Amino acid sequence: ETGVTQSPTHLIKTRGQQVTLRCSSQSGHNTVSWYQQALGQGPQFIFQYYREEENGRGNFPPRFSGLQFPNYSSELNVNALELDDSALYLCASSQDRDRVYGYTFGSGTRLTVV
Amino acid sequence: LAKTTQPISMDSYEGQEVNITCSHNNIATNDYITWYQQFPSQGPRFIIQGYKTKVTNEVASLFIPADRKSSTLSLPRVSLSDTAVYYCLVGDRNSGNTPLVFGKGTRLSVIA
Numbered sequence: 001e002t003g004v005t006q007s008p009t010h011l012i013k014t015r016g017q018q019v020t021l022r023c024s025s026q027s028g029h030n031t032v033s034w035y036q037q038a039l040g041q042g043p044q045f046i047f048q049y050y051r052e053e054e055n056g057r058g059n060f061p062p063r064f065s066g067l068q069f070p071n072y073s074s075e076l077n078v079n080a081l082e083l084d085d086s087a088l089y090l091c092a093s094s095q096d097r098d099r100v101y102g103y104t105f106g107s108g109t110r111l112t113v114v
Numbered sequence: 115l116a117k118t119t120q121p122i123s124m125d126s127y128e129g130q131e132v133n134i135t136c137s138h139n140n141i142a143t144n145d146y147i148t149w150y151q152q153f154p155s156q157g158p159r160f161i162i163q164g165y166k167t168k169v170t171n172e173v174a175s176l177f178i179p180a181d182r183k184s185s186t187l188s189l190p191r192v193s194l195s196d197t198a199v200y201y202c203l204v205g206d207r208n209s210g211n212t213p214l215v216f217g218k219g220t221r222l223s224v225i226a
Contacts, residue, residue, distance in 0.1 A: 004157070033213060033214070035214075035216075040218075041218060042201060042216030042217050042218050042219055043158065043214075043216045044216070045213035045214065045215065048213060056213055058213065088155070090157045090158075091157075092157065092214075102148060102150070102160025102163060103158075103160065103214060104160070105156075105157025105158050105159065106157050107155070107156050107157055108155070108156070108157055110155070
């Protein structure tokens with residue numbers, strides 16, 4: 001059973017650019033959530049996808065968008081990057097939106113905006 | 115979601131038992147208590163989940179008093195590899211639209 005994999009592991013972008021982060025969910029999981037974790041803080045919820053539809057969103061501006069594909073993998077897109085977008089971006093997957101066994105997180109993508 | 119309060123940091127020596135307490139005074143009837151562990155540059159890892167009384171697995175124990183307004187994560191005989199940030203979360207585990215809400219967690223440092 002494979003876990004959650006994210007790519008790339010590290011990324012450096014310039015302010016104003018756009019970035020796409022990718023996530024492959026754990027086998028059998030149909031729900032994917034994205035989190036942003038700034039240094040020294042807990043992860044903050046961005047949004048969640050269930051069977052290719054967004055079904056929950058945190059307090060993030062529209063320039064944060066996402067997709068979930070038929071194989072349940074997912075992308076996080078961020079437009080017009082700002083310096084404050086520098087963070088660890090985490091993807092988590094689960095089965096049927098319930099949390100009986102908890103979410104499985106990937107190791108994240110470290111994004112640095114300069 | 116119910117807000118949680120945990121100590122910012124704790125230190126322990128190897129081999130000791132560590133207890134991290136979390137306060138959640140506004141916990142709702144349907145809420146479960148879940149603990150995650152996070153190592154640097156890794157995603158959080160599910161440790162344990164419970165509703166009331168005591169839950170034990172191969173990693174930890176979770177103690178929840180009758181009023182459920184607090185909970186204690188117990189790590190037996192910690193080692194250096196248990197140095198991590200530990201997060202306490204509460205929420206309805208059957209409400210798929212409700213996201214996980216993380217606080218700042220408790221930074222546990224295990225000393226040799």
